[in-house]
Amino acid sequence: MTEKTQTITAINNAIAEHPVLEPLTEVSYQSGNDELAERLIELRAWLGDDLSDLEALIGDFTQQGQAADSHLGWQAASHLLERPGKRIRPMCVLLAARLGGLEMTEAVRNVAVSCEMVHAATLLHDDVIDEGTERRGATASRVVYGNSASILAGDQLFVEALRLVEETGHSTLLSSLLGVISEMIAAEALQLKKRGHFDPDKKAYLDVLHGKTAALFRWGLKAGGKLAGLPAESLEILGKIGVNLGIAFQLVDDIIDLEEESVLTGKDALADLRQGKMTWPFLVACEADKSIEGDMKDLVSGEKSLKDVDLNQLIQRIHATGAVEATRRFARQQGDEADKLLAKLPEGRARDALKVVIKTAIKRAR
Amino acid sequence: MTEKTQTITAINNAIAEHPVLEPLTEVSYQSGNDELAERLIELRAWLGDDLSDLEALIGDFTQQGQAADSHLGWQAASHLLERPGKRIRPMCVLLAARLGGLEMTEAVRNVAVSCEMVHAATLLHDDVIDEGTERRGATASRVVYGNSASILAGDQLFVEALRLVEETGHSTLLSSLLGVISEMIAAEALQLKKRGHFDPDKKAYLDVLHGKTAALFRWGLKAGGKLAGLPAESLEILGKIGVNLGIAFQLVDDIIDLEEESVLTGKDALADLRQGKMTWPFLVACEADKSIEGDMKDLVSGEKSLKDVDLNQLIQRIHATGAVEATRRFARQQGDEADKLLAKLPEGRARDALKVVIKTAIKRAR
Numbered sequence: 001m002t003e004k005t006q007t008i009t010a011i012n013n014a015i016a017e018h019p020v021l022e023p024l025t026e027v028s029y030q031s032g033n034d035e036l037a038e039r040l041i042e043l044r045a046w047l048g049d050d051l052s053d054l055e056a057l058i059g060d061f062t063q064q065g066q067a068a069d070s071h072l073g074w075q076a077a078s079h080l081l082e083r084p085g086k087r088i089r090p091m092c093v094l095l096a097a098r099l100g101g102l103e104m105t106e107a108v109r110n111v112a113v114s115c116e117m118v119h120a121a122t123l124l125h126d127d128v129i130d131e132g133t134e135r136r137g138a139t140a141s142r143v144v145y146g147n148s149a150s151i152l153a154g155d156q157l158f159v160e161a162l163r164l165v166e167e168t169g170h171s172t173l174l175s176s177l178l179g180v181i182s183e184m185i186a187a188e189a190l191q192l193k194k195r196g197h198f199d200p201d202k203k204a205y206l207d208v209l210h211g212k213t214a215a216l217f218r219w220g221l222k223a224g225g226k227l228a229g230l231p232a233e234s235l236e237i238l239g240k241i242g243v244n245l246g247i248a249f250q251l252v253d254d255i256i257d258l259e260e261e262s263v264l265t266g267k268d269a270l271a272d273l274r275q276g277k278m279t280w281p282f283l284v285a286c287e288a289d290k291s292i293e294g295d296m297k298d299l300v301s302g303e304k305s306l307k308d309v310d311l312n313q314l315i316q317r318i319h320a321t322g323a324v325e326a327t328r329r330f331a332r333q334q335g336d337e338a339d340k341l342l343a344k345l346p347e348g349r350a351r352d353a354l355k356v357v358i359k360t361a362i363k364r365a366r
Numbered sequence: 367m368t369e370k371t372q373t374i375t376a377i378n379n380a381i382a383e384h385p386v387l388e389p390l391t392e393v394s395y396q397s398g399n400d401e402l403a404e405r406l407i408e409l410r411a412w413l414g415d416d417l418s419d420l421e422a423l424i425g426d427f428t429q430q431g432q433a434a435d436s437h438l439g440w441q442a443a444s445h446l447l448e449r450p451g452k453r454i455r456p457m458c459v460l461l462a463a464r465l466g467g468l469e470m471t472e473a474v475r476n477v478a479v480s481c482e483m484v485h486a487a488t489l490l491h492d493d494v495i496d497e498g499t500e501r502r503g504a505t506a507s508r509v510v511y512g513n514s515a516s517i518l519a520g521d522q523l524f525v526e527a528l529r530l531v532e533e534t535g536h537s538t539l540l541s542s543l544l545g546v547i548s549e550m551i552a553a554e555a556l557q558l559k560k561r562g563h564f565d566p567d568k569k570a571y572l573d574v575l576h577g578k579t580a581a582l583f584r585w586g587l588k589a590g591g592k593l594a595g596l597p598a599e600s601l602e603i604l605g606k607i608g609v610n611l612g613i614a615f616q617l618v619d620d621i622i623d624l625e626e627e628s629v630l631t632g633k634d635a636l637a638d639l640r641q642g643k644m645t646w647p648f649l650v651a652c653e654a655d656k657s658i659e660g661d662m663k664d665l666v667s668g669e670k671s672l673k674d675v676d677l678n679q680l681i682q683r684i685h686a687t688g689a690v691e692a693t694r695r696f697a698r699q700q701g702d703e704a705d706k707l708l709a710k711l712p713e714g715r716a717r718d719a720l721k722v723v724i725k726t727a728i729k730r731a732r
């Protein structure tokens with residue numbers, strides 16, 4: 001067996017045993033990051049059954065929606081939950097807790113899964129708002145069950161997330177999570193306001209990114225650390241790492257939207273543009289090439305439809321400005337900042353593992 | 367001055383001083399319940415500034431949506447909150463607290479207003495789901511700000527309601543409120559499932575009613591009593607009274623939908639039928655007159671539109687079955703049950719006041 005074949009075998013075995021790591025490990029492997037894939041396998045071994053515990057709890061929620069007497073909202077929620085996700089948010093909670101020496105407890109599990117539930121709730125509502133048609137490689141819940149059922153599905157998952165946190169008895173975690181949901185709502189509202197208006201505004205983009213993505217990563221890492229009793233300064237640092245990680249994660253998503261086929265990403269190619277949303281590479285490309293700005297303006301305002309534009313050529317012109325490299329550099333810079341912050345936290349396997357997660361978020365190809 | 371003129375003057379003065387009672391007092395007066403209107407004025411005098419405190423807090427939320435930097439979700443929420451509501455749910459919380467000897471505290475105020483916020487949140491989402499066009503005598507938020515903004519508005523008000531309860535430090539109240547929101551979601555989902563399918567199912571109707579209306583009344587009355595430290599048996603009784611009151615309240619709403627002009631109700635005449643929803647008088651009329659059942663079937667399934675049917679004649683035929691009287695009897699029966707339960711609670715002004723609220727809910731003409 002060649003070294004490469006051995007790696008593949010190891011990955012396959014690991015995946016078969018613990019399917020939760022599949023999405024992350026597979027993307028690392030597919031993007032040629034064999035070393036990263038191996039680190040992820042080590043991570044799996046170290047986290048042991050904790051990840052399976054998370055999946056089991058998420059599975060309980062999924063089954064609730066598949067029960068014969070479940071309501072339409074639950075069914076629509078289940079449709080999303082049963083798709084494998086990267087579960088990067090819950091994993092952050094686990095690792096932050098371990099950083100403080102706390103292995104799996106019911107509170108850690110609840111808080112970890114609450115992150116996934118809040119994330120899923122916002123996806124359900126955002127897909128209705130943004131008229132999204134695909135999610136996690138499948139037809140969006142709102143297409144299958146209707147917008148109305150998806151609204152109720154999001155409401156239901158918000159309730160479940162808050163219940164999970166309430167059950168831990170940590171009221172400060174509950175109030176901070178309510179604050180984070182409020183940030184997420186405000187960010188989605190800002191994005192909604194911008195829709196259909198061409199406004200290449202980097203500050204507005206970053207505001208949206210902080211609210212929609214970074215805030216929940218920040219909360220998850222701080223919450224995990226708090227459950228483990230880490231001191232306030234460490235929680236601050238974890239929060240900042242969460243922001244860096246969230247920003248990097250979204251920037252890579254922006255790149256993927258420009259690069260991948262819909263079959264790989266689970267999203268329409270150029271879905272963001274189709275929905276009239278600006279992304280970081282679009283913003284950089286507009287700054288660099290005014291003819292792109294003109295085309296983008298027509299597309300976002302709806303004066304031209306995607307059919308009127310040579311898409312391949314537009315994508316090539318965007319690439320030619322170096323916008324994708326600039327976005328990747330920006331993401332890497334976030335990763336570097338996170339690494340610097342990590343160095344201030346207690347060393348050990350948890351810290352190493354967080355480093356792997358950050359690297360994976362940046363290097364992933366989908 | 368005649369006695370009648372004196373009453374009107376007294377009402378007008380009271381309303382000018384405490385606008386919060388306007389909707390309730392005015393509807394009592396308009397429906398010829400002068401005595402009830404006077405009892406409501408006494409109630410106002412007794413509750414003193416507490417009702418104004420509630421309005422002030424609701425006003426803070428309204429202003430948040432009117433601030434220059436408020437987001438679209440907040441704006442859509444404000445549009446609903448600034449319309450005067452009957453505030454019957456918050457009033458129940460106040461009175462249940464007073465029944466236990468507790469006057470206004472921050473906790474009572476927070477819990478009372480949280481009821482109004484949860485109610486408003488569900489109205490915002492329900493109007494999107496049911497394609498409602500009018501609410502509280504004005505154009506629905508979703509028409510003015512769009513469905514997307516209304517989804518975010520509902521999310522935001524759920525968050526605010528939960529924050530208010532979380533701030534009280536009573537974690538059991540928070541978890542029971544999450545349970546109630548869950549019931550409300552399930553009931554709306556059940557109603558959604560029935561839409562477009564003609565299914566004159568009284569049990570399903572009552573299930574929806576319990577979840578959509580009665581559950582929040584139940585919670586509000588129990589929560590007010592709990593804050594005042596009432597014993598478990600009293601809380602149980604208050605909860606049951608809440609269910610009776612909620613059912614009566616909805617039944618009267620059903621009647622109003624059949625009787626009033628849209629300008630008075632703030633709802634489209636026959637709005638329920640237009641949305642394909644069954645109401646209690648419809649169900650009773652279908653049982654009594656199979657020709658009505660046939661017409662209703664065509665209307666709800668969309669085979670006939672409202673234009674194809676002689677509406678006035680249909681309404682007359684429904685009235686001819688005695689369905690409206692039967693519904694009013696059902697509502698009165700709920701009121702009688704509530705009165706019987708009230709008799710088991712400590713006597714005094716709070717109990718008398720709750721009796722007035724129940725009577726008002728049943729006798730109101732809108």
